[in-house]
Amino acid sequence: MTWRAIGLGFSIAAAIFALFLLAGPWFFLEGRRPFQINFVAGAAFGLAFGLSIPRILNVPAQKAVSAMALTAVPGMLIMAAVGSHFAVFFPSLAPSLDKVFGSLMLWFYGFGLAGALWRAHRP
Numbered sequence: 001m002t003w004r005a006i007g008l009g010f011s012i013a014a015a016i017f018a019l020f021l022l023a024g025p026w027f028f029l030e031g032r033r034p035f036q037i038n039f040v041a042g043a044a045f046g047l048a049f050g051l052s053i054p055r056i057l058n059v060p061a062q063k064a065v066s067a068m069a070l071t072a073v074p075g076m077l078i079m080a081a082v083g084s085h086f087a088v089f090f091p092s093l094a095p096s097l098d099k100v101f102g103s104l105m106l107w108f109y110g111f112g113l114a115g116a117l118w119r120a121h122r123p
Contacts, residue, residue, distance in 0.1 A: 050115020
């Protein structure tokens with residue numbers, strides 16, 4: 001489980017990076033509604049990911065939290081490095097969007113961990 005979870009974490013981080021590299025301007029549209037939609041989508045995808053992590057990694061539901069943690073750590077570390085050098089990685093985006101990017105990543109991974117916790121302790 002350990003190496004599969006870590007590998008999945010690197011794959012998710014690569015997918016997020018590619019998504020923001022290719023479609024970044026669409027994530028940072030002006031206005032309150034697009035901002036709220038981004039965070040609701042991040043929460044929904046994170047929660048769905050956390051709830052389904054035992055099925056994805058083929059582990060018992062009781063191991064959902066440790067599986068999600070092992071999956072989240074590589075992505076959180078990579079996205080923290082990307083966020084700290086936001087203008088280098090995403091030159092077409094305004095550097096001031098780094099905090100929104102970081103918050104969105106924490107939102108996604110946080111809800112992923114919450115979903116895994118709920119899944120692990122569900123009767």
